[in-house]
Amino acid sequence: MAAAGSAHELYRTTGAPADGELRLKEIGESAVRKASLRLLPVIGVGYGLAYMDRINISFASLQMNRDLHFSASVYGFGAGLFFIGYALCEVPSNLMLLRFGAKRWLARIMFTWGLLAAAMLFVRTPLEFNALRFLLGMAEAGFFPGVIYYLTLWFPAQVRARAVSRFYIALPLSSVAMGSVAGWLLGLSGKFGLSGWQWLFLLEGLPAAAFSLVILKMLPDNPAKATWLTAEEKEWLKGQLKADGAKAHLGHSAGVMQALLEPKVWMIGAFFFFQMITSYAYSFSAPAILQGVTGWSVKNVGFLVAWIGLAGAAGMLLNGAHSDRKGERAMHCIVPCVVMAAGFLTASYAKEPWLVVAALAASFTAQMSMQGPALAVPTQFLAGRAAAAGIAAMNTIAMFAGFIGPYWMGVMKDYTGSYTAGLRGLVLPSLLAAGTMYVLTRSLARRPVGAGAELAEEAV
Secondary structure, eight states: OHHHHHHHHHHHHHTOOTTHHHHHHHHHHHHHHHHHHHHHHHHHHHHHHHHHHHHTHHHHHHHHHHHHTOOHHHHHHHHHHHHHHHHHHHHHHHHHHHHHOHHHHHHHHHHHHHHHHHHGGGOOSHHHHHHHHHHHHHHHTTHHHHHHHHHHTTSOGGGHHHHHHHHHTHHHHHHHHHHHHHHHHHTTTTGGGOOHHHHHHHHHHHHHHHHHHHHHHHOOSSGGGOTTSOHHHHHHHHHHHHHHHHHOSBOTTOOHHHHHHOHHHHHHHHHHHHHHHHHHHHHTTHHHHHHHHHOOOHHHHHHHHHHHHHHHHHHHHHHHHHHHHHTOOHHHHHHHHHHHHHHHHHHHHOOSHHHHHHHHHHHHHHHHHTHHHHHHSHHHHBOHHHHHHHHHHHHHHHHHHHHHHHHHHHHHHHHHSSSHHHHHHTHHHHHHHHHHHHHHHHHHHTSOTTTTGGGTTSOO
């Protein structure tokens, strides 16, 4: 009703013709299309660079661990420390985004993490490795939840899964880019006295720092500051987002502490915690696992990772679009979780290399496919400052999974001599993620109609 009221008010004040509803639809489609074309590519490139700098040690480790005499446990521990630094600074970073504005804070994040990612070339000892990974996590903290909050200012709830999928596709595509160039970068070993893994860190870190200038130039803080939107389009977005906020369990009038103490925030955080254990356990070990299974060169393993990344990108777009069309989130997350579990279990028992590769590809594709629907769930019950704090809290909980996943795989590799036991252990968190999403969405479905209606008059 709030959206309809906004629509009729718009046409009363602008003198719209009798077929105002059709005109309103055209305005809405134009606003969303402009926001998609102007914002999502910039955000996508930024997040792709972030993920590449987060995960590129999985390829660097193929040389670095040998050169620096790091065991799988040392590598896994340092890889995971990134997420401890990230988690500790997540909520403060998102609150700083509210204070300084999205484009300034996101640009600051990109600049500092880009320099620290490049500085990984100076690592020589486990202590230096651990310290830089921890600082890199602190520097990047807040980028992802900041972007998710930023998208809630531009995209109404009914198109949000597609919007998230279209920027988040940068994650699997960054695997494509990283896999395609990893062999070449590692092959630069000896140039100007640097090892291949040092070139990899340098040439994949500096672009992030440079891209901070693009973020600063291209991202308006909110629709009101977007010179490329018409007055009607700004009004339409305001009305749609106001209606979304009215439906939220915690809306614009809710405080930060209310969001942090909300059980549903902890539940969605638990969902991402479980599914990200599997994601990062796989991502940080994938090159080593695939090389061990296939016996291929680093270059060919890189291309294999790239092809798997393309499959993940396709799954993300298709499942996100289908979720929006059906207006359903739960099963679009639960089914992929079950597929993940089946894939890891199959990979851990399979003897044929092609079956191991196919099973891991299926798990990765399933994991990517659920991201759009899953990230649309918290915006169903959070809006405004509560969304900024709640999404950051959710991501803080989830980030600890980034420590557990890689460390688990490293310890299992050192203890058993292979990654088989580690893969088998990922079945449980995959199924726990499915169960958590089921309980959460059932809880949301039971919320009384009209809950949050008292927030309807709050401004967007």
